[in-house]
Amino acid sequence: MLKISNIETFYGNIQALRGVNVKVENGEIVALIGSNGAGKSTLLMTVSGVNKASAGEIVFNDKNIESLLPHDIVNLGISQVPEGRRIFSRLTVEDNLRLGASSNDKGIHYSKDIKDIYDLFPILKDRLGQRGGTLSGGEQQMLAIGRALMARPKMLLLDEPSLGIAPKLVNQIFVAIKNINKEKKVTIFLVEQNAKKALELADRGYVLVNGSVTLEGSGQELLKNEDIQAAYLEGGGKK
Amino acid sequence: MRKNFLKFSVKDSLFTGLIALALFGPIVGLRTVAKNEILIVQPKWLIVILIVAVCAIGRFLINLYVFKRDQKLGNQSTIGKSIGNFLDTKGTQIAISAIIFSVIFPFLPFTDRYLMDIAIMMLTYIMLGWGLNIVIGLAGLLDLGYVAFYAVGAYSYALFAIHFGWSFWICLPLAGIFAAMFGVLLGFPVLRLRGDYLAIVTLAFGEMIRILLLNWYELTKGPDGLTGIPRPSFFGLPFKSFPDEGEQTFHTFFGLEYNPMQRIIFLYYLILVLALITNLFTIKIRKLPIGRAWEALREDEIACKSLGVNPRNTKLTAFAIGAMFGGFAGSFFATRQAFISPESFTFIESAIIVAIVVLGGMGSQTGVVLSTVFLIGLIEVFRDFESYRMIAFGGAMVLIMIFRPRGILATRKPTIILNNKD
Numbered sequence: 001m002l003k004i005s006n007i008e009t010f011y012g013n014i015q016a017l018r019g020v021n022v023k024v025e026n027g028e029i030v031a032l033i034g035s036n037g038a039g040k041s042t043l044l045m046t047v048s049g050v051n052k053a054s055a056g057e058i059v060f061n062d063k064n065i066e067s068l069l070p071h072d073i074v075n076l077g078i079s080q081v082p083e084g085r086r087i088f089s090r091l092t093v094e095d096n097l098r099l100g101a102s103s104n105d106k107g108i109h110y111s112k113d114i115k116d117i118y119d120l121f122p123i124l125k126d127r128l129g130q131r132g133g134t135l136s137g138g139e140q141q142m143l144a145i146g147r148a149l150m151a152r153p154k155m156l157l158l159d160e161p162s163l164g165i166a167p168k169l170v171n172q173i174f175v176a177i178k179n180i181n182k183e184k185k186v187t188i189f190l191v192e193q194n195a196k197k198a199l200e201l202a203d204r205g206y207v208l209v210n211g212s213v214t215l216e217g218s219g220q221e222l223l224k225n226e227d228i229q230a231a232y233l234e235g236g237g238k239k
Numbered sequence: 240m241r242k243n244f245l246k247f248s249v250k251d252s253l254f255t256g257l258i259a260l261a262l263f264g265p266i267v268g269l270r271t272v273a274k275n276e277i278l279i280v281q282p283k284w285l286i287v288i289l290i291v292a293v294c295a296i297g298r299f300l301i302n303l304y305v306f307k308r309d310q311k312l313g314n315q316s317t318i319g320k321s322i323g324n325f326l327d328t329k330g331t332q333i334a335i336s337a338i339i340f341s342v343i344f345p346f347l348p349f350t351d352r353y354l355m356d357i358a359i360m361m362l363t364y365i366m367l368g369w370g371l372n373i374v375i376g377l378a379g380l381l382d383l384g385y386v387a388f389y390a391v392g393a394y395s396y397a398l399f400a401i402h403f404g405w406s407f408w409i410c411l412p413l414a415g416i417f418a419a420m421f422g423v424l425l426g427f428p429v430l431r432l433r434g435d436y437l438a439i440v441t442l443a444f445g446e447m448i449r450i451l452l453l454n455w456y457e458l459t460k461g462p463d464g465l466t467g468i469p470r471p472s473f474f475g476l477p478f479k480s481f482p483d484e485g486e487q488t489f490h491t492f493f494g495l496e497y498n499p500m501q502r503i504i505f506l507y508y509l510i511l512v513l514a515l516i517t518n519l520f521t522i523k524i525r526k527l528p529i530g531r532a533w534e535a536l537r538e539d540e541i542a543c544k545s546l547g548v549n550p551r552n553t554k555l556t557a558f559a560i561g562a563m564f565g566g567f568a569g570s571f572f573a574t575r576q577a578f579i580s581p582e583s584f585t586f587i588e589s590a591i592i593v594a595i596v597v598l599g600g601m602g603s604q605t606g607v608v609l610s611t612v613f614l615i616g617l618i619e620v621f622r623d624f625e626s627y628r629m630i631a632f633g634g635a636m637v638l639i640m641i642f643r644p645r646g647i648l649a650t651r652k653p654t655i656i657l658n659n660k661d
Contacts, residue, residue, distance in 0.1 A: 050541060070544035095531050098528070099535050104526055
């Protein structure tokens, strides 16, 4: 469904991605793990078109998207939940959700789609008229995911959904991600620092180190891998 | 705590005095006078000491009574709080009563020609403020060259009306469209700019338009300006004291005595309607997808991109629509003055309009009205004391910034406030 080949991305003179290859099949949950500054977010931003790749190819459903503009990519069916949620904090929850539906003609499904979002995250219904900035971190993350879903994506890019959120809510959000994947049939490409949680959820995973993929495999394989345990999972490095 | 604070205040005010001395010492204190055909420096230290003392003591008092640094964060001073509460809770009532007042204003017993002129000028600024509010308040793009669109509107109206003889009601929309096109023209090169850089480029754009008007003599008559701009008519009925043979004018049609005030009152209602249209448009568009996209863009551009909002189109429409209303106001200005020259479109005009929007509380429609009345009214009140006008203007800004740092009517406040539990 999504094939990223030999992607290179620069910030000015600094190379953030050095020939990354990642493949995401239809219906999968794929996790990308790696430490701070490995280039995880850059990869997602490059897929969604906010950052431009200087070399390489990104193919989504047999269509090259690496040179398209972000809003065109959203229209093709890739929505992103950006890192740090990036809620419109002075707009109401409802306006945030409406903005999610701003691509294409998706606005006409608004009332049906918003019901689905409420089923997924009932708390948002109670917060409808409240400004986005007054929500808790977890609620904001739910809102950010809901906002991205309003565009009816085929594929959802999630950037660190557990960042800065209470552990109890993290579980809730991961359950919701699983639901979105299984029930709404949305393919999920997930970037996480919380490697354990992400790999438990994912069908397959990739490990990104200094801008290149060093390991790939099924979620279970990677969880058992000793190098990964040492580098990213608790209990590692004791031997 | 209290003692520390006092010490801090004294220190702070001394420091302020020092800055004032450094600034005003050379500017005010050293004065060159010609004597026996040579320039000699004549110091005026008394006035410098006076200014420095005012600055230092003023700063001390502000520290003591307004800032109160030892207070808990978020506690406003009592005066600021009471003004704020009043404005926040009574916003709608103020708006409605202001509209009613402005409708009956021309027929109030104390209203004379002078007051009408001021009211028309205020309404022009209110309209400009509302137009600029779309760009600054909603889309969050700091535009310091807004007067350019005002100028484009005024000149295109004047040129269309003079050369083609078209009526006001044809030229007005044309001038608006023209200004909107210039808005897009400005928008394209600044799409990638943000914050300070955007402000500088827009400022330069404003100056470019003015210099263009000044130098393109064949079209704009340069510094001589354009004269003989036709006055608007009341649906085809002109305002004239001596109508031509067989011509219907406003006063003959309605069987009234001729009175020059009729035209003034008509102009007043014209700008009132134009301004209210601007306001209504802004209120409505805020609830439409494009208005929502503007506000979202102001909040977070990256989030906008990732949601499929096209930032290019969104910014360009904000510039274009803001410019269009500037153009309408410009047309009105041209038809009211019957004479325009580049002198009316200097940077200070842009600065005043930006000040109106910012001091009113960015994004607040009622705030624009209040700050216009306050600032323009103040400038008028001080008209007799010509040299103190700008001091009063600056002083007013300082006062607003002290008591209402987010503008007279701040819209940027949370919808629910949790009470402190202590």
